[in-house]
Amino acid sequence: MIPELTPQVRAMTPEDVVGVVVVHVSSFPSYFLSSLGPRFLRRYYRSALDDASSIAFVVVSADVVQGVIVGSIDPGGFYSRLLKRHALGFAFDALPAMLRRPSTALRLMRALSKPRESGRPAGTAGVFSIAVSPDLQRTGIGKLLLNAFVHEARERRALSVGLETDADGNDQAIAFYGALGFKTSRKYETREGRRMLELSKPIDGVNEVEASE
Numbered sequence: 001m002i003p004e005l006t007p008q009v010r011a012m013t014p015e016d017v018v019g020v021v022v023v024h025v026s027s028f029p030s031y032f033l034s035s036l037g038p039r040f041l042r043r044y045y046r047s048a049l050d051d052a053s054s055i056a057f058v059v060v061s062a063d064v065v066q067g068v069i070v071g072s073i074d075p076g077g078f079y080s081r082l083l084k085r086h087a088l089g090f091a092f093d094a095l096p097a098m099l100r101r102p103s104t105a106l107r108l109m110r111a112l113s114k115p116r117e118s119g120r121p122a123g124t125a126g127v128f129s130i131a132v133s134p135d136l137q138r139t140g141i142g143k144l145l146l147n148a149f150v151h152e153a154r155e156r157r158a159l160s161v162g163l164e165t166d167a168d169g170n171d172q173a174i175a176f177y178g179a180l181g182f183k184t185s186r187k188y189e190t191r192e193g194r195r196m197l198e199l200s201k202p203i204d205g206v207n208e209v210e211a212s213e
Contacts, residue, residue: 007066007141009148012056017045019065020058027131036104040093045070047086048128053078055125055156057148059132059141067132069145071163073156075126123159124200125149130163146180153203160202167195 012020021041025034033041048054053074059067072078083090091098098104120126127149132141153161165173167187177199186198 007059007061007144009057009059009144012045012049012058012068012070014046014049016058016060016065016068017042017049019060020045020068023065023068023131023133024129026134036094036097040090040097043086043089043093044082047082047089048072048078050085051078051081055149055152057145057152059144066136067130067141067145069127069130069149071125071127071129071149071153071161073125073153073158075120075124075128075162078126078128120162120200121160123157124162125153125156125158125160125203127161127163142176143180150203158203160200162198162200164196164198167197 021038024041024045025038028034033044045056048070049056051072053072054070055072056070057068058065094104127146130142130145132139132145150161161182162185163177163182165177167174174197181201182199183201184197185200187195188198189195
Protein backbone atom coordinates (compact mmCIF):
# COMPACT_ATOMS: atom_id res chain seq x y z
CA MET A 1 0.00 0.00 0.00
CA ILE A 2 1.41 3.39 -1.04
CA PRO A 3 1.41 5.85 1.90
CA GLU A 4 -0.56 9.07 1.45
CA LEU A 5 1.73 12.04 0.88
CA THR A 6 1.37 15.01 3.19
CA PRO A 7 1.08 18.36 1.40
CA GLN A 8 4.08 20.61 1.98
CA VAL A 9 4.25 24.41 1.84
CA ARG A 10 7.34 26.02 0.35
CA ALA A 11 8.45 29.13 -1.49
CA MET A 12 7.17 29.31 -5.05
CA THR A 13 9.72 28.92 -7.86
CA PRO A 14 9.54 29.65 -11.61
CA GLU A 15 9.20 25.90 -12.21
CA ASP A 16 5.89 25.98 -10.29
CA VAL A 17 4.25 28.56 -12.56
CA VAL A 18 2.60 26.13 -14.99
CA GLY A 19 0.99 24.23 -12.10
CA VAL A 20 0.04 27.48 -10.39
CA VAL A 21 -1.84 28.62 -13.49
CA VAL A 22 -3.74 25.33 -13.62
CA VAL A 23 -4.83 25.85 -10.01
CA HIS A 24 -5.73 29.49 -10.66
CA VAL A 25 -7.92 28.76 -13.69
CA SER A 26 -9.66 25.81 -12.05
CA SER A 27 -10.35 27.87 -8.93
CA PHE A 28 -11.49 31.04 -10.73
CA PRO A 29 -12.81 29.93 -14.14
CA SER A 30 -15.10 32.94 -14.63
CA TYR A 31 -12.82 35.64 -13.18
CA PHE A 32 -11.29 38.43 -15.24
CA LEU A 33 -7.64 37.34 -15.08
CA SER A 34 -8.59 33.80 -16.09
CA SER A 35 -10.40 35.21 -19.14
CA LEU A 36 -7.07 36.64 -20.34
CA GLY A 37 -5.75 33.12 -20.85
CA PRO A 38 -3.00 30.86 -19.47
CA ARG A 39 -0.21 32.67 -21.32
CA PHE A 40 -1.11 35.95 -19.62
CA LEU A 41 -1.32 34.25 -16.23
CA ARG A 42 2.06 32.58 -16.70
CA ARG A 43 3.64 35.97 -17.41
CA TYR A 44 1.84 37.51 -14.43
CA TYR A 45 3.07 34.92 -11.93
CA ARG A 46 6.62 34.85 -13.33
CA SER A 47 6.75 38.64 -13.21
CA ALA A 48 5.47 38.61 -9.64
CA LEU A 49 8.30 36.30 -8.61
CA ASP A 50 10.84 38.70 -10.11
CA ASP A 51 9.79 41.58 -7.85
CA ALA A 52 11.88 41.92 -4.70
CA SER A 53 8.80 42.76 -2.61
CA SER A 54 6.87 39.63 -3.52
CA ILE A 55 5.80 36.89 -1.12
CA ALA A 56 4.82 33.68 -2.88
CA PHE A 57 4.22 30.16 -1.58
CA VAL A 58 2.81 26.95 -2.99
CA VAL A 59 1.49 23.79 -1.41
CA VAL A 60 2.65 20.69 -3.25
CA SER A 61 2.17 16.96 -2.94
CA ALA A 62 4.11 14.51 -5.11
CA ASP A 63 5.45 17.57 -7.00
CA VAL A 64 1.92 18.63 -7.98
CA VAL A 65 0.88 22.17 -7.07
CA GLN A 66 -2.29 22.08 -4.99
CA GLY A 67 -2.48 25.68 -3.83
CA VAL A 68 -0.80 29.06 -4.21
CA ILE A 69 -0.63 32.43 -2.48
CA VAL A 70 1.04 35.50 -3.96
CA GLY A 71 1.34 39.01 -2.58
CA SER A 72 3.75 41.77 -1.67
CA ILE A 73 5.07 43.73 1.28
CA ASP A 74 4.77 46.81 -0.96
CA PRO A 75 1.38 46.42 -2.64
CA GLY A 76 1.17 50.07 -3.70
CA GLY A 77 4.38 49.94 -5.70
CA PHE A 78 4.13 46.33 -6.84
CA TYR A 79 1.71 46.78 -9.72
CA SER A 80 3.28 50.01 -10.93
CA ARG A 81 6.61 48.19 -11.23
CA LEU A 82 4.98 45.26 -13.02
CA LEU A 83 3.32 47.61 -15.47
CA LYS A 84 6.52 49.57 -16.09
CA ARG A 85 8.59 46.45 -16.73
CA HIS A 86 6.12 44.22 -18.53
CA ALA A 87 3.42 46.42 -20.10
CA LEU A 88 4.13 45.31 -23.67
CA GLY A 89 4.31 41.65 -22.70
CA PHE A 90 1.02 41.82 -20.80
CA ALA A 91 -0.63 43.60 -23.74
CA PHE A 92 0.64 41.00 -26.20
CA ASP A 93 -0.52 38.08 -24.07
CA ALA A 94 -3.94 39.67 -23.52
CA LEU A 95 -4.39 40.62 -27.19
CA PRO A 96 -6.74 37.72 -28.09
CA ALA A 97 -9.03 38.65 -25.20
CA MET A 98 -8.89 42.35 -26.14
CA LEU A 99 -9.80 41.56 -29.74
CA ARG A 100 -12.84 39.61 -28.55
CA ARG A 101 -13.86 42.40 -26.18
CA PRO A 102 -12.12 45.80 -26.61
CA SER A 103 -13.22 46.98 -23.16
CA THR A 104 -10.81 44.38 -21.74
CA ALA A 105 -7.89 46.74 -22.42
CA LEU A 106 -9.18 49.46 -20.09
CA ARG A 107 -10.11 46.97 -17.41
CA LEU A 108 -6.66 45.39 -17.61
CA MET A 109 -5.00 48.77 -17.15
CA ARG A 110 -7.13 49.45 -14.08
CA ALA A 111 -6.37 46.00 -12.66
CA LEU A 112 -2.62 46.44 -13.07
CA SER A 113 -2.51 50.01 -11.78
CA LYS A 114 -4.28 49.04 -8.53
CA PRO A 115 -4.81 52.59 -7.23
CA ARG A 116 -6.65 51.29 -4.16
CA GLU A 117 -3.50 49.79 -2.69
CA SER A 118 -1.93 53.19 -2.12
CA GLY A 119 -4.66 54.03 0.38
CA ARG A 120 -3.76 51.22 2.75
CA PRO A 121 -1.78 52.00 5.90
CA ALA A 122 1.99 51.88 5.58
CA GLY A 123 3.36 48.49 6.53
CA THR A 124 0.45 46.52 5.08
CA ALA A 125 1.42 43.39 3.14
CA GLY A 126 -1.13 42.67 0.41
CA VAL A 127 -2.38 39.25 -0.69
CA PHE A 128 -3.17 39.41 -4.41
CA SER A 129 -4.07 35.80 -5.15
CA ILE A 130 -4.83 32.73 -3.07
CA ALA A 131 -6.16 29.62 -4.79
CA VAL A 132 -6.61 25.97 -3.88
CA SER A 133 -7.52 23.16 -6.27
CA PRO A 134 -11.34 22.82 -6.11
CA ASP A 135 -11.23 19.17 -5.06
CA LEU A 136 -8.92 20.00 -2.14
CA GLN A 137 -10.70 23.01 -0.69
CA ARG A 138 -11.64 22.86 2.99
CA THR A 139 -8.74 20.48 3.69
CA GLY A 140 -6.49 23.00 5.47
CA ILE A 141 -4.41 24.05 2.46
CA GLY A 142 -5.72 27.60 2.50
CA LYS A 143 -4.80 27.96 6.18
CA LEU A 144 -1.35 26.55 5.48
CA LEU A 145 -0.79 29.12 2.74
CA LEU A 146 -2.05 32.10 4.76
CA ASN A 147 0.01 31.11 7.79
CA ALA A 148 3.14 30.93 5.62
CA PHE A 149 2.33 34.33 4.14
CA VAL A 150 1.77 35.94 7.55
CA HIS A 151 4.99 34.44 8.92
CA GLU A 152 7.02 35.75 5.98
CA ALA A 153 5.35 39.17 6.16
CA ARG A 154 6.25 39.33 9.86
CA GLU A 155 9.86 38.39 9.08
CA ARG A 156 9.94 41.25 6.56
CA ARG A 157 8.64 43.75 9.14
CA ALA A 158 5.08 44.16 7.82
CA LEU A 159 2.59 45.35 10.45
CA SER A 160 -0.59 43.90 8.93
CA VAL A 161 -1.92 41.80 6.08
CA GLY A 162 -4.69 42.92 3.74
CA LEU A 163 -6.67 41.27 0.96
CA GLU A 164 -9.81 41.74 -1.11
CA THR A 165 -12.69 39.33 -1.71
CA ASP A 166 -16.18 39.38 -3.17
CA ALA A 167 -18.95 40.64 -0.92
CA ASP A 168 -21.74 38.69 -2.63
CA GLY A 169 -22.16 34.93 -2.97
CA ASN A 170 -18.92 34.36 -1.11
CA ASP A 171 -20.00 33.36 2.39
CA GLN A 172 -17.59 30.42 2.66
CA ALA A 173 -14.50 32.50 1.84
CA ILE A 174 -15.61 35.39 4.08
CA ALA A 175 -16.11 32.97 6.98
CA PHE A 176 -12.72 31.39 6.27
CA TYR A 177 -10.93 34.73 6.48
CA GLY A 178 -12.93 35.72 9.53
CA ALA A 179 -11.82 32.55 11.34
CA LEU A 180 -8.23 33.57 10.67
CA GLY A 181 -8.74 37.00 12.22
CA PHE A 182 -9.43 39.16 9.17
CA LYS A 183 -11.93 41.98 9.62
CA THR A 184 -13.62 44.23 7.08
CA SER A 185 -11.80 47.54 6.76
CA ARG A 186 -13.63 48.86 3.71
CA LYS A 187 -16.44 48.09 1.27
CA TYR A 188 -16.51 49.32 -2.29
CA GLU A 189 -17.93 48.60 -5.73
CA THR A 190 -15.90 48.21 -8.93
CA ARG A 191 -16.82 50.00 -12.15
CA GLU A 192 -18.28 46.72 -13.35
CA GLY A 193 -20.68 46.70 -10.38
CA ARG A 194 -18.84 44.01 -8.43
CA ARG A 195 -19.19 44.57 -4.68
CA MET A 196 -15.95 43.94 -2.79
CA LEU A 197 -14.70 43.71 0.78
CA GLU A 198 -11.26 44.88 1.81
CA LEU A 199 -10.15 42.75 4.77
CA SER A 200 -7.17 43.18 7.05
CA LYS A 201 -5.65 41.96 10.28
CA PRO A 202 -2.65 43.07 12.34
CA ILE A 203 0.35 40.78 12.41
CA ASP A 204 1.53 41.52 15.94
CA GLY A 205 -0.17 39.14 18.33
CA VAL A 206 -1.78 37.08 15.59
CA ASN A 207 -2.81 33.63 16.78
CA GLU A 208 -2.07 31.51 13.72
CA VAL A 209 -4.52 28.73 13.05
CA GLU A 210 -3.20 25.23 12.75
CA ALA A 211 -3.20 23.97 9.18
CA SER A 212 -4.78 20.64 9.97
CA GLU A 213 -8.55 20.40 10.33
